Amino acid sequence: MKKSPALKTYAIAYLIFLYAPIALLPIFAFNDSRVIAFPLSGFTTSWFVEMWNDQQLWIAFKNSLTIAVSSALFSTLLGIFGARATTRYKFPGKGGILGLIMLPLVLPEMIMSMALLVILIGMGVKLSIFTIIIGHVLICTPYAVAILSSAFQSLDRSLEEAAYDLGETPASTFRLIILPLVMPGIISSLLIAFTISLDEFIVAYFLGGNQTVLSVYIFGQFRFPQRVPSIMALGFVLVCLSILLLTIAEYFRRRGIAKTGAKDTGGFL
Amino acid sequence: MDKGNSRGRFRDTEAAKGLMLVSPTALYATLLLAAPLFAVVVYSLMIDSKTGASAGFTFNNYIEVWTGKIYQAIMLRSLIVSMTVTLITVLLAYPVAYFVSFGVSQQRKALWLFLITIPFWTSYLIRVFMWKVILGYNGVINSGLMSLGIIDEPLTVINYSVGSMVATLAHAYAPFAILPIFVSLEKIDRSLLEAGQDLGESKFLTFWRVTLPLSMPGVIAAVLIVFIPTIGDYVTPELIGGGKIPMIANMIEVKMLKQNDKAMGSAIAVTAMVIVAAVSVLFLLLNKRFLKGQSK
Structure with a gap:
């Protein structure tokens, strides 16, 4: 295709703009000063130590892990049902049902959580980790459905029919033929849902009541200027972690596409 | 499951199978999404929910939301902020999407997309907070410029303003805008562009009359994907605006939780949903009109 150096320069400048705030994280995470400003004053790893020794952070982290794992598992399970039903079968009201399932993608989160809060309090449910999971499953399910739909869509229907012809039941066909083929999609859905949660x-x-999770903990720490450097350290660790998770998710997504013989269209969205 | 269906057997079995399979997901969404939203609509029509006593239904909450000075100001601010963010984001994103689609070799496209999406998956809170750190009074820009000797006093225009909120949000939603535009550019049949140039159109005119109209669905998708979450954003006004420049989401929180006025809070929430839906429909109609005008 045409070479346009101006456009390329612009695209690279754009990427730099995209990464600039994240690039500042490690700079100040290792900077030996409580104030986040230039000039830099020296190298230190003490913010990581401070972060590591914070008991509350560990509690929040444990809660977050519990929530993220449960939300990932449950939303992927719901995603499998939704994606399989909408890609394989025609049924009345399909558009409306799918629209409702995908609604959280376009609904401001504030409105969704307030609506949930109103109804949960109305029913007398105590706010806890469990209520956060309920909300996160709602948010993650549309992503799971989107990812899994493309996995189910690229399935060749004749493989399934061949299995029936060879005497397999629908259940065993699903377990032996379909599940292995969509497994990469399932894994990338799990990872994406985990990351989102x-x-x-x-x-x-x-919706957390008095239960603190990682993001809420971080938000709370912003009020204390002296805590900022160790939040930088935490942010740096989190960024590395999510890049790692995404690389794994991308790897499985590509393997899934290669397995079913489709063309790579790139990207999660 | 399909007791009532006796005619058109095959189709009904297929429909029943599909419905049965989708039911766990649909049920979850109905109980925990549709029902709560319905409850919000009901609350918004209640006279006084502060005391828990709802003596009847009324539209007064809506009248107050639509005519109250503070409500109008906050809703207008939310609209202006999110529309500015959307405009900036989409304008800045288009050339990048164009470059990745037309200027990058097939093998390297995935890498570019991956690089563009990574920042989106890193902690939203921390990204927003980084902008506070960058733009603050003693922030990175001010301290950096001062230590370089370019300025003597911290710039105050860049901290805690509507402008810095716009910058933060535009950065946070950048990848959202690139992906849909990229997808629509990828779908364009390259031979159309060659045809345009063979017929004597300049490169710019080919872009203006062929590429841009054909990529319009992607642009509209990008507009909606950026506009909807930014108008409902809570974190940026709270962190960057320091709580002094509230937007719709912050107002909902204040009403619902701090003042425990569920009726008003719900009325604001429903109003916000109506605004979002109205703007979305407007854009979709514009898109249709645009495509029609082009095909004349």
Whole structure:
């Protein structure tokens, strides 16, 4: 295709703009000063030590892990049902049902969590980790459905029919033929849902009661200027962690596409 | 499951199978999404929910939301902020999407997309907070410029303003805008562009009359994907605006939780949803009109 150096320069400048705030994280995470400003004053790893020794952070982290793992598992399970049903079968009201399932993608999170809060309090449910999971499953399911739909869509229907012809039941066909083929999609859905849940703030903040999760903990720390450097350190660790998770998710997504013989269209969205 | 269906057997079995399979997901969404939203609509029509006593239904909450000075100001601010963010984000994103689609070799496209999406998956809170650190009074820009000797006093225009909120949000939603535009550019049949140039159009005119109209669905998708979450954003006004420049989401929180006025809070929430839906429909209609005008 045409070479346009101006456009390329612009795209690279744009990437730099995209990464600039994240690039500042390690700079100040290792900077030997409580104030986040230039000039830099020296190298230190003490912020990581401070972060590591914070008991509350560990409690929040444990809560976040519990929530993220449960949300990932449950939303992927719901995603499998939704994606399989909508890609394989025609049924009345499909558009409306799918629209409702995908609604959280376009609904401001604040409105969703307030609506949930109103009804949960109305029913007398005590706010806890469990109520955060309820909200996170709602948020993660549309992503799971989107990822899994593309996995189910690229399945060749004749493989399934061949299995029936060879005497397999629908259940065993699903287990032996379909599941292995969509497994990469399932894994990338699990990882994406896990990442979203780990990062989510609004639902965790309003539906958590007095239970602190990682994002709520971080938000609370912003009020104390002296805590900022160790939040930088934590942020740096989190960024590395999510890049690692995404690389794994991308790897499985590509393997899934290669397995079913489709063309790579790139990207999660 | 499909007791009532006796005619059109095959189709009904297929429909029943599909419905049965989708039911766990649909049920979850109905109980925990549709029902709560319905409850919010009901609350918004209640006279006084502060005391828990709802003597009847009324539209007064809506009248107050639509005519109250503070409500109008906050809703207008939310609209202006999110529309500015959307405009900036989409304008800045288009050339990048164009470059990745037309200027990058097939093998390297995935890498570019991956690089563009990574920042989106890193902690939103921390990204927003980094902008506070960058733009603050003693922040990175001010301290950096001062230590370089370019300025003597911290710039105050860049901290805690609507402008810095716009910058933060535009950065946070950048990848959202690139991906849909990229997808629509990828779908364009390259031979159309060659045809345009063979017929004597300049490169710019080919872009203006062929590429841009064909990529319009992606642009509209990008507009909606950026506009909807930014108008409901809670974190940026709280952190960057220091709580002094509230937007719709912050107002909902204040009403619902701090003042425990569920009726008003719900009325604001429903109003916000109506605004979002109205703007979305407007854009979708514009898109249709645009495509029609082009095909004349």
